[in-house]
Amino acid sequence: MKLVDLASTIRSKNAGVDHITFDIICRDRKNFERVRDSGVLDPAAVARLFDVDVSRVSDFVVFEPANAIKFTIRRARPSGSMGESDLFGSQQYAPLFDVEIP
């Protein structure tokens, strides 16, 4: 199954001026455990997905109270720098939709 069908929220947003954070929130515990226990998502996997060095994945947390997985990627440049096109970091999550969760 694809992640987009298991999660109720998949979003990205600035976390301070140097990072973009990604939240994957599952509505129910069953879906959450399926995503969590699949082992498909970890720092190396998200680094590969977004084609960034794994050292730029600054945080990766399973956040049980919200049935969520959360990770944070350091921006190449601070938000709003010249040449930048996503000031709020709010449209970086779409590639997560198609991640296959067995």
Add this chain to the structure above:
Amino acid sequence: MKTIRIITPTGHLGTTPLEKASFERGCAASPDFIVADSGSADIGPYPLGADKAASDEVWQRHDIEAMLLAARRLRIPLIIGSASDTGTDRGVNQYLRLVREIAGEHAFEPFRLAAIYSEIAVDEVRRRLKDGATIRGLNGRPDCDGSVLDRTDRVVAVMGAQPIRDALAAGADVIVAGRSSDCAIFAAPLLEAGHTLADAFFCGKAMECASFCGEPFMGKETILGRVDGTGVYLTAMHPAQRCTPASVASHAMYERLNPFREYVPGGYLDMTNCRYEQVDDKTTRVTGQTFVSSPTAWIKLEGSGKVAERALFIVGIRDPYTIANLDRAIGWAKGKLTERFGPIGAGYDVFYHVYGRDAVMGAMEPTPARAPLEVGIVVEVVCEDAARAASICHIAGKNLFYARLPDVKGTAGTAAIMSDEVLHARPAYEWTLNHALEVADERELFRTRFETVGR
């Protein structure tokens, strides 16, 4: 311990207007304080660096008027943090003016207005650096040195709860604060009432974006927070919204690197062991939060500096052959720029934002390009001199119209020009400071001034 109720109608005062119906419900729920945050670093480095509001004064006035009317009617304090987006002295002074004007229009009885300023001169930061202060880089940035300050035009210090507590203790009815930690403006009145650091800062963390901690998703609706010594209670005031364990916990992780810790001057809130319980249809109670005090006081500094002037030009391309060879076309256009203006990166820079292909995600885009039907290209040029930026930008855009590709069929123009004009964009700024300065007392970078307003 006294039970304290706080209402907040907006997560960013002034961006778009607050919704009055749920705010009135909040006002009817016997609040002790009205609190609203008005700032954000999300708006990018321009407003701070250029010292301009990002919000429209029409909505800033709208929200301040609604809150001030309620606060004076209920005879409860009003606290506004990070005045006018940036929290610079300009922002504080603008909000003081609005408060005075609104007070005059409504002929309020006299009240005490406190202004807390948080802007620091770049030279003051430089002096502290020279005197041996460490200005620690946050989130992986290197520590600050003189070269960082050379690139900085404007700096604000981010206050914690203490300056706001002091103003409340001194009898302020309305507080307009400069740049402040979002959760500290909520924590201050709770701490003054004797509540724990953990409950005070958790309440602030949950409420800082108002109705974002409820579900379904709604902005600008009022949330009621109650702290009574048995936990933090969050209640949605909109009839169709609820605060649930899922919605409050989801918000605890919003816009942050790590969902378990919130750093504020004086330490951090630890949310690792939070328990979320639904206590009535619209209310969630949170317990288990702790606060870890730090032995030294650190104050966050935000700084922004101008990089260069900026110009934009917009073109569209529909020819499938040109789209398939877009990088070659752009490469040719760039080559022409180099020929006329010297190497890109030496005195000017150019960016081709290809909407329809990868403008949004750039290097992080993992999906192999599918041939789009058409693409829109925003050409961005930055250069120290505005006239030169415009001149380079015009050529950078127009050269896509003349792009030389070997098999192009559309020899009358390889791009659609939306309007043959260079758009003057506001200058490019950059976040130069995202740092923390060690201080002896967490009050020392902030200045408070009182006045009496009203007839």
